[in-house]
């Protein structure tokens with residue numbers, strides 16, 4: 001049996017995890033659920049800097065793949081840093097999420113103000129411009145076509 005485990009703060013990762021689980025016929029659990037079966041699993045988490053959220057709560061020995069939700073297909077620090085920092089040795093698939101500013105706490109809002117100031121200083125382009133807008137005003141890059149590679153991975157096993 002394979003299950004899906006996810007960690008989501010504002011809902012985009014949850015939506016990917018639930019859509020993926022439904023289409024694959026897998027059960028889906030929040031990483032904070034009490035009764036997660038001891039099965040192999042696909043993990044969906046959002047990027048908080050290079051850290052994959054909630055990932056410290058899972059037993060990686062049964063991890064098959066990771067769907068990492070962020071605002072960019074290639075984060076500024078690179079996927080290798082994400083893999084190293086989270087000790088991920090299985091395939092990792094980028095997915096684009098959203099920012100719901102109403103669910104951010106004050107520390108996170110301040111974090112985005114500093115990050116946006118830094119991004120603006122470096123100069124905005126076609127990729128970082130929409131990210132800047134999403135961080136300042138909220139916005140979504142959610143796109144379920146990003147799940148295709150994970151479907152392929154699971155079906156070919």
Ligand SMILES: Cc1cc2nc3c(=O)[nH]c(=O)nc-3n(C[C@H](O)[C@H](O)[C@H](O)COP(=O)(O)O)c2cc1C
Nearest residue numbers: 008009010011012013046047048049070071097098
């Ligand atoms: C504190 C914080 C740090 C974040 N760091 C990054 C980051 O380093 N790179 C990135 O692309 N997105 C970053 N994000 C954006 C989230 O990964 C993105 O909003 C994601 O869709 C949130 O998933 P959720 O809707 O499941 O909570 C950050 C968001 C927060 C709140």
